[in-house]
Amino acid sequence: MNRSAQDNLANKDYAAYQQFESNSAQQLIMSKDYDGAENLLNEVVSNVPKDKIISATYRAYIALAVAKNDKQQIAHYDELIIPLLQKEGDTKSAQAFQQQLESVK
Secondary structure, X not given: OOHHHHHHHHOOOHHHHHHHHHHHHHHHHHOOOHHHHHHHHHHHXXXXXXXXXXXXXXXXXXXXXXXXXXXXXXXXXXXXXXXXXXXXXXXXXXXXXXXXXXXXX
């Protein structure tokens, strides 16, 4: 774990921690290191209380599922991110993920 990410986690700045690690996971996905990305994301969700998970974390999980063409996981994380995006006020993204969810079911 990067020093900055460690500091954010230690300070309970869960949003900054997740944003940093989600960006790192996205880079791993782009380089096709799917196992590394999944391990990193799993570590994030184990370190963050469930009610503090932000959409960036689920976006990274969805990107991983899309890269692996895992429709079951795409649907699972779409179902998690949609209400979160609505809560965050990002209805446009929520609608896009709703369409994606409908296309994989």
